[in-house]
Amino acid sequence: MAxxxxxxxxxxxxxxxxxxxxxxxxxxxxxxxxxxxxxxxGRNGIIGALTEDLIDTSAESAEAIRALRHxxxxxxxxxxxxxxxxxxxxxxxxxxxxxxxxxxxxxxxxHGGGDSADTCLKVSQLSGTLGYPLQAIHVPKTVxxxxxxxxxxxGFGSVxxxxxxxxxxxxxxxxxxxxxxxxxxxxxxxxxxxxWIAAAGGLASSPDCEIPIVILFPEIAFDKAKFLAKVDxxxxxxxxxxxxxxxxxxxxxxxxxxxxxxxxAFGHAxxxxxxxxxxxxxxxxxxxxxxxxxxxxLQRAARHVASKSDVEQAYAMGKAAVEYAIAGHNSVMPTIxxxxxxxxNWKVGMAELxxxxxxxxxxxxxxxxxxxxxxxxxxxxYLSPLIExxxxxxxxxxxxxxVRLENKAVDxxxxxxxx
Amino acid sequence: MAxxxxxxxxxxxxxxxxxxxxxxxxxxxxxxxxxxxxxxxGRNGIIGALTEDLIDTSAESAEAIRALRHxxxxxxxxxxxxxxxxxxxxxxxxxxxxxxxxxxxxxxxxHGGGDSADTCLKVSQLSGTLGYPLQAIHVPKTVxxxxxxxxxxxGFGSVxxxxxxxxxxxxxxxxxxxxxxxxxxxxxxxxxxxxWIAAAGGLASSPDCEIPIVILFPEIAFDKAKFLAKVDxxxxxxxxxxxxxxxxxxxxxxxxxxxxxxxxAFGHAxxxxxxxxxxxxxxxxxxxxxxxxxxxxLQRAARHVASKSDVEQAYAMGKAAVEYAIAGHNSVMPTIxxxxxxxxNWKVGMAELxxxxxxxxxxxxxxxxxxxxxxxxxxxxYLSPLIExxxxxxxxxxxxxxVRLENKAVDxxxxxxxx
Numbered sequence: 086m087a088x089x090x091x092x093x094x095x096x097x098x099x100x101x102x103x104x105x106x107x108x109x110x111x112x113x114x115x116x117x118x119x120x121x122x123x124x125x126x127g128r129n130g131i132i133g134a135l136t137e138d139l140i141d142t143s144a145e146s147a148e149a150i151r152a153l154r155h156x157x158x159x160x161x162x163x164x165x166x167x168x169x170x171x172x173x174x175x176x177x178x179x180x181x182x183x184x185x186x187x188x189x190x191x192x193x194x195x196h197g198g199g200d201s202a203d204t205c206l207k208v209s210q211l212s213g214t215l216g217y218p219l220q221a222i223h224v225p226k227t228v229x230x231x232x233x234x235x236x237x238x239x240g241f242g243s244v245x246x247x248x249x250x251x252x253x254x255x256x257x258x259x260x261x262x263x264x265x266x267x268x269x270x271x272x273x274x275x276x277x278x279x280x281w282i283a284a285a286g287g288l289a290s291s292p293d294c295e296i297p298i299v300i301l302f303p304e305i306a307f308d309k310a311k312f313l314a315k316v317d318x319x320x321x322x323x324x325x326x327x328x329x330x331x332x333x334x335x336x337x338x339x340x341x342x343x344x345x346x347x348x349x350a351f352g353h354a355x356x357x358x359x360x361x362x363x364x365x366x367x368x369x370x371x372x373x374x375x376x377x378x379x380x381x382x383l384q385r386a387a388r389h390v391a392s393k394s395d396v397e398q399a400y401a402m403g404k405a406a407v408e409y410a411i412a413g414h415n416s417v418m419p420t421i422x423x424x425x426x427x428x429x430n431w432k433v434g435m436a437e438l439x440x441x442x443x444x445x446x447x448x449x450x451x452x453x454x455x456x457x458x459x460x461x462x463x464x465x466x467y468l469s470p471l472i473e474x475x476x477x478x479x480x481x482x483x484x485x486x487x488v489r490l491e492n493k494a495v496d497x498x499x500x501x502x503x504x
Numbered sequence: 505m506a507x508x509x510x511x512x513x514x515x516x517x518x519x520x521x522x523x524x525x526x527x528x529x530x531x532x533x534x535x536x537x538x539x540x541x542x543x544x545x546g547r548n549g550i551i552g553a554l555t556e557d558l559i560d561t562s563a564e565s566a567e568a569i570r571a572l573r574h575x576x577x578x579x580x581x582x583x584x585x586x587x588x589x590x591x592x593x594x595x596x597x598x599x600x601x602x603x604x605x606x607x608x609x610x611x612x613x614x615h616g617g618g619d620s621a622d623t624c625l626k627v628s629q630l631s632g633t634l635g636y637p638l639q640a641i642h643v644p645k646t647v648x649x650x651x652x653x654x655x656x657x658x659g660f661g662s663v664x665x666x667x668x669x670x671x672x673x674x675x676x677x678x679x680x681x682x683x684x685x686x687x688x689x690x691x692x693x694x695x696x697x698x699x700w701i702a703a704a705g706g707l708a709s710s711p712d713c714e715i716p717i718v719i720l721f722p723e724i725a726f727d728k729a730k731f732l733a734k735v736d737x738x739x740x741x742x743x744x745x746x747x748x749x750x751x752x753x754x755x756x757x758x759x760x761x762x763x764x765x766x767x768x769a770f771g772h773a774x775x776x777x778x779x780x781x782x783x784x785x786x787x788x789x790x791x792x793x794x795x796x797x798x799x800x801x802l803q804r805a806a807r808h809v810a811s812k813s814d815v816e817q818a819y820a821m822g823k824a825a826v827e828y829a830i831a832g833h834n835s836v837m838p839t840i841x842x843x844x845x846x847x848x849n850w851k852v853g854m855a856e857l858x859x860x861x862x863x864x865x866x867x868x869x870x871x872x873x874x875x876x877x878x879x880x881x882x883x884x885x886y887l888s889p890l891i892e893x894x895x896x897x898x899x900x901x902x903x904x905x906x907v908r909l910e911n912k913a914v915d916x917x918x919x920x921x922x923x
Contacts, residue, residue: 157673164681164684165681255800257906262518264549265551270801289903291901380802381795383673383797383799386670389809473901483893484710
């Protein structure tokens with residue numbers, strides 16, 4: 086087998102551990118110089134491939150690559166750029182193949198969620214059609230935890246840990262203040278389509294540390310009267326409560342609760358989050374003092390409180406992707422297979438991309454309690470191992486010492502390509 | 505000297521390290537059984553004293569008291585309850601003395617910010633007037649960092665670290681996404697009167713990790729055109745930027761920027777944060793894609809990423825308060841005296857309460873850059889040591905193992921008192 090170069094790109098929303106997978110890819114590729122030449126990374130994801138804006142990762146020190154393991158976000162830049170179908174934009178797929186040819190690239194590692202799995206599959210199919218040999222391997226990543234086949238998705242465990250830890254901490258705070266001041270804390274979390282991240286808020290309460298937590302899932306239509314009754318009952322029983330609300334919660338009319346048609350003094354539409362909307366409902370309905378927070382990027386960038394399970398799995402996915410490529414696989418994605426819940430054991434598996442692309446894993450109905458506001462024991466059993474363990478980054482002067490790569494450009498060989 | 509009991513209460517907004525001071529008070533009192541009998545804590549702060557709702561801390565194990573050091577929030581409950589002036593409500597002050605007498609309390613440890621320092625001073629003065637011997641010691645605590653004399657306030661360093669770490673992490677995230685998606689991240693932080701916490705956002709950028717950060721301080725009237733020009737220039741130079749905005753930012757009309765007179769579809773007033781307002785200004789003015797977050801309670805409850813300096817100082821303040829009491833002091837507050845910036849050295853000092861009460865320490869004008877959007881080197885030199893070091897709590901099943909005390913009530917001896 087001739088030595089071929091590899092291409093690696095990060096796609097979509099970044100996570101606290103996407104670079105840990107990148108470290109897995111790069112370190113494993115470097116360990117096989119007899120199989121893989123250089124690894125070129127796409128600057129800002131797939132756009133870097135289309136525009137032939139490649140980064141020569143061989144210029145980075147072993148130390149810098151190692152430091153990716155503890156650095157959040159996408160070290161080479163990511164992008165939100167979905168390639169259209171082959172029929173609609175064959176030109177882009179052909180350009181990818183052209184760039185890969187020009188740089189002697191025989192391995193395509195595409196790192197992202199559902200959309201990028203689909204792109205990865207299409208690139209693989211086209212390479213066959215065009216007779217250019219290419220092994221396309223998808224590296225799983227998404228805080229949304231919605232990829233099929235794999236037990237969980239790297240990136241999700243760390244968000245889950247952040248939300249569970251933050252909800253516990255804020256709940257301790259509001260409990261302290263509840264006698265004369267704030268009685269309800271509302272935290273808005275990510276998850277537009279599925280309630281995986283909101284569910285993680287439920288982990289803040291455990292048998293040895295009970296906390297009244299009301300979760301608003303995107304799977305359950307918001308019922309104002311029922312919600313207010315639930316909050317009221319928690320506050321009466323415990324003196325306080327915490328509400329974890331998914332950004333994707335919808336009313337019974339099917340519209341996002343966050344889309345309240347707010348207008349400023351001049352009548353301009355205002356875009357708000359759902360947390361202040363829920364807080365206002367509590368104020369108007371129950372007259373309780375509240376505080377609200379919106380975690381937004383903080384939750385998916387919080388490498389400082391990453392889950393050790395998640396970091397290890399992210400690294401393992403990158404490593405396995407390269408090993409699968411070397412073993413001759415094509416159109417596959419490494420997966421996480423759960424072997425046992427407690428103690429938590431898992432191993433690396435493999436899925437056909439044709440079974441991954443365009444399939445969204447939703448949260449099972451039996452993960453949500455009958456009243457629609459909590460997580461079941463089954464959900465807890467699933468989630469708990471994913472937040473296990475701490476994996477702290479090194480600190481310098483009180484701040485995490487995250488790495489920034491050189492990101493040296495590879496000389497271009499082709500004509501310019503208009504996106 | 506006869507053995508006397510002590511009273512301890514937490515006041516106002518809680519912090520990540522207020523319980524570390526409590527551990528300092530309780531462990532030090534326990535080490536001096538020849539001077540101090542039992543320590544009674546006020547359930548929900550000073551209200552617990554007024555209503556004779558006392559907690560017997562001697563019922564707690566040494567292990568539980570030790571665990572307070574790593575547990576955020578107020579373990580005995582806090583309250584927002586400001587005693588009026590002696591002239592307006594002498595009855596409440598006299599009730600305090602009555603409760604202290606009934607429980608043989610000779611030491612009054614009051615733990616809070618500026619308002620509680622004032623209360624502590626008044627209680628001390630009244631005990632003299634009424635001829636009841638009482639040593640009143642104030643334990644400093646406030647995330648607002650606005651107490652005078654002391655170099656910094658326990659609680660602030662950990663919020664500062666949280667904001668600096670979170671701003672760095674979110675900035676790495678937005679940098680990754682900026683090519684095709686989000687270009688500006690806006691983070692709202694606490695600090696209604698002074699920009700100490702917002703200033704900490706500036707620490708996210710350091711010489712070895714430069715990040716374009718635009719800070720909106722409550723000290724500087726918001727100038728929309730200047731702000732938009734600054735953001736625009738950052739985005740043009742770096743491709744992205746982060747905005748750290750204090751909740752207390754006001755427009756040139758002196759009104760809070762967050763108070764935008766928002767109305768929902770039914771014309772009801774909506775209370776929002778300032779982050780979405782600033783984000784909208786960026787969208788309307790520059791057309792840039794943004795994300796925004798509101799840290800709210802997460803910032804002051806984040807014991808998981810507490811500053812080691814802060815935890816040590818908080819503990820030292822509690823310890824010194826008891827030592828000062830034993831040494832016979834009255835109407836004083838332990839302080840932190842900075843000896844050197846780098847390496848950071850400090851020692852415990854002492855301030856007269858008469859010089860602390862009703863004095864608010866504002867941020868020096870020369871801590872803010874001339875353009876009004878950044879921190880100066882002088883500010884950095886002041887802030888940096890306060891976020892130094894990590895002091896992680898123990899974890900269990902992936903979550904911080906925070907303690908909850910028994911909080912056993914002391915038998916009441918007096919008639920009921922109506923607040």
